[in-house]
Amino acid sequence: MLQSNFLTLIADNMRPSPIMFNVLTQLRKFIPTWKIVPGDDIVELAFRDPKIRQEIRDNPLCYKGRVRLQTAMELYTVTVDLEKKLKDVTMTFLIVHGEDDDVTDPLTSKLLYDSASSTDKTFKLYPGMWHALTYGEFTENTDIVFADAISWINERIARGNSRSERELKSKNDKPPDTDKKKDHN
Template sequence: MVISVLNQLCKVIPTWKLIPTQDIIEAAFRDPNVRIEIRANPYCYKGRPRLKTGNELLAVSMDLEKRLNEVKLPFIVAHGEADIVTDPAVSKLLYETATSTDKTLKLYPGLWHSLTYGELPENLDVVFSDIIDWLDEKVALGNGRLERELKQANDDDIVFKPVAAS
């Protein structure tokens, strides 16, 4: 019912700023200096979402949530448990539902939405360290796998011919 009404309203008033939201900058960025920087950035949209934008975000979110089981590639999810912009429960759901056999969930107690820019410096160090460690692990595993694959391909190309006796 609500979705149907939203879809109809979007046909008539798509650009109206009707979505009731909190100040996203205040909610996403813990570091007050980053908030000042974001507010001063002329390219950063600071208004409330337009009706059509909110409706599209809702539709995409609902579709993605239905398809979490299709995620098969390796991934890491990092989420602040004090995030009030996006629900950490969705990150947990992705981790639990994805069919990937190589998945990592990092939840950070007390951290906010913007984990890689906007958190306090000591928190940024922890988050980036976890991400870099995860990437290093993937590179190490990938290099070992690549070496085995290249060796096998090379061995398959080598044809041993008996040397004729003279």
């Protein structure tokens, strides 16, 4: 299952201009830990449930500052590289994404779904839900996402079991004339 935060392709309106990219590339050599990358409060945007937002803010192990320059540049580089390879994805997958996600654009998940060569792929867009679907949404929404994921997995298990049973049956079933030949020897 791919959740919106596992695949963070960059929306066109969020990409730095080529000039800005070159400037940032040079700056990162000298000040890689600079917290230059502007951005909104990610906790406020990602986690819909106010109780979970507060839990994250109170957790001293959660980084809540701005993204550092080197981190931002690496994330940008890897996502640009990923975009070029989406057609190479052949595995079975389920993508879940909140329609009201202000952290990652749902269109990036749709891009993966449309581009991947996989023959068994599913894209579920949840109306009214935010970024953190499995932890951060209200309980009733999280339950819907998990129920869909479990159902999706169970469907594939059932398909696999049916195929395995057919293969075992055909392997173990002997044609009727096989037994007759043994009797004549």
